[in-house]
Amino acid sequence: MTTKTDSINAPGLGGEVDILEEQLLPPVNEFRRFVKVFFRRKIVLIGFIIVVLIVAMAIFADVIAPFGPYEQDLHNVLAAPDSTHLLGTDSLGRDLLSRIIYGSRVALSVGVITVLLSAAVGTLIGLVAGYAEGALQSVIMRLTDAMMAIPSLILSLIVASILNRGVLGVVIAVAITLFPGYIRLINGQVLSVKQNDYVMAGRSMGSHKARIMFRHILPNCLSPLIVQMTMMMGVAILSEASLSFLGLGILPPTAAWGGMCYDGYKYLMMRPLLSIAPGLAIMVLVFSFNMVGDGLRDALDPKLRGTSSN
Amino acid sequence: MLTYIVRRLIHAFVVIVIVSIAVFILIRLLPGDPIEMLISQTQLTETTPEMIEALRHDKGLDRPLPVQYADWFVQMIRGDFGTSIMRNFDIGKEIGNRVTVTLMIGLSAFVIGLVLGPILGIVSAVRRGKFVDNLVTVIANIGITAPAFWVGILLIFFFGVRLKLLPIYGYTLPWDDFWMSFKQSLMPIFVTALGPIATTARQTRSSVLEVMSEDYIRTAWAKGLNERKVILRHIIKNSLLPVVTLQGTMLRMVVGGSVVVETVFVIPGMGKMMVDAMLSHDYPVVQAVTVIMTLVVVLSSLIVDLLYGWLDPRIQYD
Numbered sequence A: 001m002t003t004k005t006d007s008i009n010a011p012g013l014g015g016e017v018d019i020l021e022e023q024l025l026p027p028v029n030e031f032r033r034f035v036k037v038f039f040r041r042k043i044v045l046i047g048f049i050i051v052v053l054i055v056a057m058a059i060f061a062d063v064i065a066p067f068g069p070y071e072q073d074l075h076n077v078l079a080a081p082d083s084t085h086l087l088g089t090d091s092l093g094r095d096l097l098s099r100i101i102y103g104s105r106v107a108l109s110v111g112v113i114t115v116l117l118s119a120a121v122g123t124l125i126g127l128v129a130g131y132a133e134g135a136l137q138s139v140i141m142r143l144t145d146a147m148m149a150i151p152s153l154i155l156s157l158i159v160a161s162i163l164n165r166g167v168l169g170v171v172i173a174v175a176i177t178l179f180p181g182y183i184r185l186i187n188g189q190v191l192s193v194k195q196n197d198y199v200m201a202g203r204s205m206g207s208h209k210a211r212i213m214f215r216h217i218l219p220n221c222l223s224p225l226i227v228q229m230t231m232m233m234g235v236a237i238l239s240e241a242s243l244s245f246l247g248l249g250i251l252p253p254t255a256a257w258g259g260m261c262y263d264g265y266k267y268l269m270m271r272p273l274l275s276i277a278p279g280l281a282i283m284v285l286v287f288s289f290n291m292v293g294d295g296l297r298d299a300l301d302p303k304l305r306g307t308s309s310n
Numbered sequence B: 001m002l003t004y005i006v007r008r009l010i011h012a013f014v015v016i017v018i019v020s021i022a023v024f025i026l027i028r029l030l031p032g033d034p035i036e037m038l039i040s041q042t043q044l045t046e047t048t049p050e051m052i053e054a055l056r057h058d059k060g061l062d063r064p065l066p067v068q069y070a071d072w073f074v075q076m077i078r079g080d081f082g083t084s085i086m087r088n089f090d091i092g093k094e095i096g097n098r099v100t101v102t103l104m105i106g107l108s109a110f111v112i113g114l115v116l117g118p119i120l121g122i123v124s125a126v127r128r129g130k131f132v133d134n135l136v137t138v139i140a141n142i143g144i145t146a147p148a149f150w151v152g153i154l155l156i157f158f159f160g161v162r163l164k165l166l167p168i169y170g171y172t173l174p175w176d177d178f179w180m181s182f183k184q185s186l187m188p189i190f191v192t193a194l195g196p197i198a199t200t201a202r203q204t205r206s207s208v209l210e211v212m213s214e215d216y217i218r219t220a221w222a223k224g225l226n227e228r229k230v231i232l233r234h235i236i237k238n239s240l241l242p243v244v245t246l247q248g249t250m251l252r253m254v255v256g257g258s259v260v261v262e263t264v265f266v267i268p269g270m271g272k273m274m275v276d277a278m279l280s281h282d283y284p285v286v287q288a289v290t291v292i293m294t295l296v297v298v299l300s301s302l303i304v305d306l307l308y309g310w311l312d313p314r315i316q317y318d
Helices: A002-009 A011-024 A030-038 A042-059 A096-132 A134-149 A152-162 A167-193 A197-204 A209-245 A257-265 A273-307 B002-028 B034-042 B049-058 B065-077 B091-126 B131-145 B148-162 B178-212 B215-222 B227-239 B241-264 B270-279 B283-311
Strands: none
Touching: A030 A273, A042 A096, A042 A273, A096 A134, A096 A167, A096 A209, A096 A257, A096 A273, A134 A167, A134 B002, A134 B283, A152 A167, A152 A209, A152 B002, A152 B241, A152 B270, A152 B283, A167 A209, A197 A209, A209 A257, A209 A273, A209 B131, A209 B148, A209 B241, A257 A273, A257 B148, A273 B131, A273 B148, B002 B065, B002 B283, B034 B049, B065 B283, B091 B131, B091 B178, B091 B227, B091 B241, B091 B270, B091 B283, B131 B178, B148 B178, B148 B241, B178 B227, B178 B241, B215 B227, B227 B241, B241 B270, B241 B283, B270 B283
């Protein structure tokens, strides 16, 4: 802000002011500052590395996994861990480690698609509600309240049983519980960002509503949106796992960690690893995403304080 | 204050109506015709289309949807939840029986979370950076990120299968056999409470840390109050407000979590009823359970709001 007023007040001295400014405030590389704050905490770095590793694991599952996810060895059913099957085999003789590796594909794809879908829908509705205000806003917010009053797992269960049990069905079932959160977040953000002078300026210049919403307001809501999206990755992955565990999510034989926990649960006495290992995978992935979200919040929040008007 | 309560009550009622309509419509979209399932279950050897129609008429499923909805909603307000299509039991009575089980576990877990969460958060914040703080942070992170069913399975494995200390499934009401009930409830209550404890502890910790940097806390130290007084009178009192608002979410977590916990531990509560009804397409049961669960959540968040106003006099009711 100060730079602009200075140069306006002293139009002829523009160059000098710039030099002065540079001496007073050494240029901060935004990206480097972001990286520095983001990785300041060791646990965030660890979380970030684990996320990268699991993403790589999902992409290169065909190369890494010692066996296929559906490869059955009926002579070697419920085998104990050994050198060929590092974590043993399940009730159909499928290699547990390979199925966990392939399971990362379901977890990540459901997580990413769910978060993108719910964020897109929620942001759009939130923008409209916050910009419109009045009756439209109260109707949208009351409906949002109602959506958020239903325990999310219950709502997912109902929606999941309406849709077919593929990745898409589960994605919609989970996304429907997440998008009201974005509506609330963006609605609140819009209400405060709207007070800024540049929105007023845009309006007085006769900019189209959509242009003000997407070019002026939305970019200033991005920081909290990104943080929320990262945090919701974990929630989405956990919800998918719960649905699959209850038998209303991704159906077998597809390797999904939640469903694998349920299958393995029957053999808890004999082969505890069958249900414990996939659950551990869920926890590690969700934990890592939450750490990344924490780091992002630390790195993005100070900037947020600078831009919002209150 | 009174107008505020009335307005919040109307608001709560509107939410319930919207939810009930949404659930009613959603349930009608479920695949599978309950009448056909009922017929295949009763194994009637010969079914004529007339018999199917008669049965459909008998269950009231041949009327227009708005009529079915209005009828259901009015009956529900009178406390009549109809009968299960599949097993012909009175849903109201069945919920009455099962709600006790779910409430016993849910309320215990909620209260434990309400007490333990803030205590852990306060201790953690006051001893910031020390061993206790790190321990609480790790536990809180596990509580938030570990899937509830997995924690349940782990507990069953260690305390039930390995150590043989606790029964691994089922539920007994405390007034039937207190000791058995206690042993059976320990693990489910812990699993249900873990999420609320973790979330509340984290929220309390950051809220206490924020309050600790306020000017009036420095003043309290400066005027020579002892540590106990500063923490109890000044820090805790001011940092618990954001924690109270969180309790609505916690209740939602406990109520929704009952579905998973009751499935893992085979407990005959509302959550198990929900999953069973869902797998057998028992419309009226799913409808009733969802509305009851939502009602619990809406009413409790109303209580939380009022409590919040009572704790923080700065909030205006107008």
